[in-house]
Amino acid sequence: MDRTHEQEEIVQMWERMETAIQLGKIDQFRAEFLELHPYDQATFFKEQAKEIRLKIYTYLSPEEMAEIIENIGVDELDPILTEMEPRFASQILGEMSTDDAVDVLNTMDQNEVASFLTIMDKDAASEIKDLLHYEEKTAGSIMTTEFVVVNTGMTVRDAMVHLRKEAPDAETIYYVYVVNQEKHLVGVISLRDLIISEEDWFISDIMSDRIVSVPVGENQEDVAKMVRDYDFLALPVVDFQNHLLGIITVDDIMDVMEEEASEDYSKFAAVADMEKDLNAFSAAKKRLPWLIILLFLGMLTASLIGRFEDTINQVALLAVFIPLIAGMAGNTGTQSLAIAVRGIATGEIEKEGKVKLLIREAGTGLITGTCCGFLITIIIYLWKGHFFLGLLVGISIMFTLIVATVAGAIIPLLMHKMKVDPAVASGPFITTINDLISVLIYFGMATIFMELLLH
Amino acid sequence: MDRTHEQEEIVQMWERMETAIQLGKIDQFRAEFLELHPYDQATFFKEQAKEIRLKIYTYLSPEEMAEIIENIGVDELDPILTEMEPRFASQILGEMSTDDAVDVLNTMDQNEVASFLTIMDKDAASEIKDLLHYEEKTAGSIMTTEFVVVNTGMTVRDAMVHLRKEAPDAETIYYVYVVNQEKHLVGVISLRDLIISEEDWFISDIMSDRIVSVPVGENQEDVAKMVRDYDFLALPVVDFQNHLLGIITVDDIMDVMEEEASEDYSKFAAVADMEKDLNAFSAAKKRLPWLIILLFLGMLTASLIGRFEDTINQVALLAVFIPLIAGMAGNTGTQSLAIAVRGIATGEIEKEGKVKLLIREAGTGLITGTCCGFLITIIIYLWKGHFFLGLLVGISIMFTLIVATVAGAIIPLLMHKMKVDPAVASGPFITTINDLISVLIYFGMATIFMELLLH
Incomplete structure (x- = not known):
């Protein structure tokens, strides 16, 4: 069909x-x-x-x-x-x-x-x-209390009878959890293992006692990572005394993953959260706080350029390349930021080491900076016939790209260290910081080498 | 413990x-x-x-x-x-x-x-x-052929015997697929339903025949969405004649979701894909193509400002606010881009309508633009004591924010329409386009109102 x-x-x-x-x-x-x-x-x-x-x-x-x-x-x-x-x-x-x-x-x-x-x-x-x-975004907030639980003393036959009775209400019957007399979680057995076992075997003999569980206050993102790593269909949630409180099933984990992906994405773009069914007013209300913070950061850049007003008065042509240099700083910063934020989120960076990442980013900045700087020097020379201006812009781009690339990686790492969610270090935030850095490098160099430019 | x-x-x-x-x-x-x-x-x-x-x-x-x-x-x-x-x-x-x-x-x-x-x-x-x-990223490439299949003619007892035999090798035994004599997929029954059924019932009587399946060439992202929507533990894959070829289990779907989230994220930041265990050279090689494209786009902006060199020569102060205006355009564009790209990815926008989105974004741009423009007019007036300059920058910001907000939404929508993956419309790309737009608005207005500025 x-x-x-x-x-x-x-x-x-x-x-x-x-x-x-x-x-x-x-x-x-x-x-x-x-x-x-x-x-x-x-x-x-x-x-x-x-x-x-x-x-x-x-x-x-x-x-x-x-x-x-x-x-x-x-x-x-x-x-x-x-x-x-x-x-x-x-x-x-x-x-x-x-x-x-x-x-x-x-x-x-x-x-x-x-x-x-x-x-x-x-x-x-x-x-x-x-x-x-239970607090939002914790294991407790996404768990359900409708799970199947059996006692260590039961046989497979008892367990199956119990299971059939519980099946209509339980969220899943594919994992059966085992508790002892004190209601502590002591084991788990899958329905797969149950149906291939002899009916008079004891649960305590066939259950797996190396059980993976999460505390009720655990962050839902960490819970999702665990379910994904272990390929579980459900994960038990316990209190600090190891009492079984609930289970989290894989369908809810998929929703968490989708939610967290959307969240990382929207933070990266400096939007409070993904907007649904909103009108222009509430959308503006969510975005304005970010824009106003960025406006003030942008004013810093403006006041910095203000200090170089004399330099611009002497060579107005300098102003022409401000957006180019600032833009390239923003672009490379966004790239290394994304690598760093994602690496932190997936736990990849923990394993690899932060110093190694920073050294690599500095190297990447050096290479991309040299290439772009070389290219722009030639283009400006051909276009304006002004070799020193080309060289100035080229060298500025080179230094800017090195610093901006490292900044894009170092800021989320610092935030992670300070226990701030690094995804808050959004693209626009890094871009605006890098505007500032790039202007400082560009006009600093222009002022120093003014003599050469005036020739 | x-x-x-x-x-x-x-x-x-x-x-x-x-x-x-x-x-x-x-x-x-x-x-x-x-x-x-x-x-x-x-x-x-x-x-x-x-x-x-x-x-x-x-x-x-x-x-x-x-x-x-x-x-x-x-x-x-x-x-x-x-x-x-x-x-x-x-x-x-x-x-x-x-x-x-x-x-x-x-x-x-x-x-x-x-x-x-x-x-x-x-x-x-x-x-x-x-x-x-099978082609990468299709249903065929993530499916497994180790599934449990029974015939319509079997009883529950037959099916359970078969299931116990297949259990050690099957990827999942919680869904059992039913095929007819021509090997067409005709139904599915969960182990949950099997164990609560009488042993001599026929599979054909208790199976669900409204079966949801995917064609083998289906995009893995769409498959993931389906599994998430329907809360399936596994999904059957069929050929064009409805022959059962394989199944995709939920653990693989979680990996797909993680992969796709990383991919959207990295595209958004203009990185070809997430880099793993790379050195600086290969990282630079992946990022350079983007940076060079953006460099040329940036040169367009530079050459545009070049046309206004006379204007800058007259009022050097104008150059001070270039990064601020260009930066704000980039920021707001990134925000609306994220909303649009994510909305397309989750299918939210299909339902809501594109025109509605664009109207909302224009409204949002008008509100944020008016607020930021008003704020900046006052700040510049207080800082520089120059009311007309403040007004010029303020009005430029207002128009820029309206246009940039709409541009951030319209570009991914156009790409989607042209069957290009809208996630390719990265933040840096939009930012660079918006640099151009903002410079045009700013210097255009400055040139027109030069008289007032010189007072």
Whole structure:
């Protein structure tokens, strides 16, 4: 079946479902709709107008709606939850995976949260309350409490019986965690190992006791790195006494990875965070703080050039090359910055050594600086017929590129050392710093060699 | 058990293992080493000197070594595979997951690959050959052929027997794929569903037949997005006739996500790709092409300012604010570029509409431009006591920010439309373009209003 054919079929199916809703043919709609993967259900649901959505609420159970809601981004949920009956909404929240429900509640104000929890099923409410107080971006904030746990004393048969019972509610049943009588996490066994074991073997004999876990306060980025390195499908979360508190599953880890990648990227561009569904005012509000800081940094550069006003008065031609030199400094700084920030994020630099990186960057700056400097000297000589001006710009570019390349690497390393997230050292920030450095080098040299220029 | 205690224990264990190797106590080393997670085994192995590694090869089977090699980055493997006996190395490659073995072979030259395949076990060699010809970064290049497949006619009992037999070799057993007699992919069933089903039910009755699959030529980034959206642990890969060719598991998807994030990031900074273990020469070689292109773009800006040499001769003070204005244009352009590139990458912009984005960016530029322009007018007035100069710079900044903000969004959108990867529109590129725009606005206005400035 080819792609267009497939797409046509989807369009037809959507039309059938929409007609079924409009005609009130509940069974026909449910038969087709519930066959879909929850992600596709969510895609269909989101496209519908409000009056259709209101009908869908009456056709589906809270449990069925929960799966749809789990597949809609939390930032899109507010109008949806508001248009439902509060009791229905709270039932849905109760049926959702605890970690997903907590994500949704975290976007609401405290009064709303309290009122939802009050009308919610007691068990669900208490599970959610347990998770609500974990700090954002920690292991605790992304874990779920719906995991399968067995005791060391059980046999494989007992464990499988228990597993089958827990399967409908558990986030994953592919890893089963083993606790001792004090509820300490002592082992893990995969379903893969369970099904190839004899039924009367003891869990304690076949479980793996070299268990990898994370403390509940661990940073979510480090948790993601661990899951990726170890190829886990889930990772247990423990408190400081090694009690099992929850698990983090790989699907949530993928969301964390996407979130962190977007975050690194936006910080690099000096945008507070990625903007969604924003109007111009809120976008401007997010970007202005950065722009104003950079404006003041730029004023420093301007006042520095101001000191060389006499020099410019003597040779106006000098001004022509300011953006070129400042620009090249910014470009090379951005390049080495990206290498350094990414190297820190992936842990590559820890292993390789910082001194080695700085030496390499200095070498890279020397080579690129020499090449670009040589090139520009020739171009300006050919263009303006002024050899000394060419040489001045060329040598300035050479020194600027060396210093700017090293600056691009050293600033994030210093920040990392000072426990500041190095991704905050954005491209524009480095570019503006390097503007300053390049102007200092250029006009410093021009003032020293003024004699030669005036010839 | 607290963290420091845990780390101490690891150090002690490493020392015990190292001593065991040096004393030739094979059993003692194996007992401790094989208890570890393969990722930890790899970490230990990588830290050892060559003579220790050569001993380890004699202590472990190819199958055991394969798990270690799978946990070492392909770019670090060359010295390791070279120092082994070729037969041992080819045995290891044969024991590895097919997709991982293919990744390793793809880093070698054709002669090496051919010689490894010749001495390899026939079955493994033929599986690897099948995968070697898929294009890089497609679904085919990251899939594995070790999956579990059952027929529609089987019962749950048959399927479980088959599953237990296949478990040791399969990449995952948590999804079982169902094919019909023509080997077409017709369904999927999770192990979760299998173990809660009655043993004499037919697979065809309980399988899900709305199966999501990807064509073998699909871009790996799109595959990753799919796995993340649908929360799959694995995704089947099919040919154009819907024959099941392989599966892609979530652990490989996480690697793809990491790779793509690094790639977007490095393109944004105008670095060809992330450099690993490079010296200054090869780093310079990768960055120079970009820098030279930007140098020529910068020369355009310089020649543009050259046309205003008379203006500068009249008011040298004008030159002071060139880097400030050009810098602000670069900064705001980088911000809106990041929003646009990321929005295209995540598919957010497709949904929202491009015109809406451009209007919003223009609005954002107007607001930030007005704020920054107003601020700079006041600062220059207070600093230089020159109101018209302040106003000139302020108004230039305002117009520059509007144009630069829109340019930052429009250029990646155009590239996307022209099927060029918009991430190539790097920060430095936009910054250099915006240098040009800003200089044009600034000196254009200065020339027009020269009268007022000379007062």
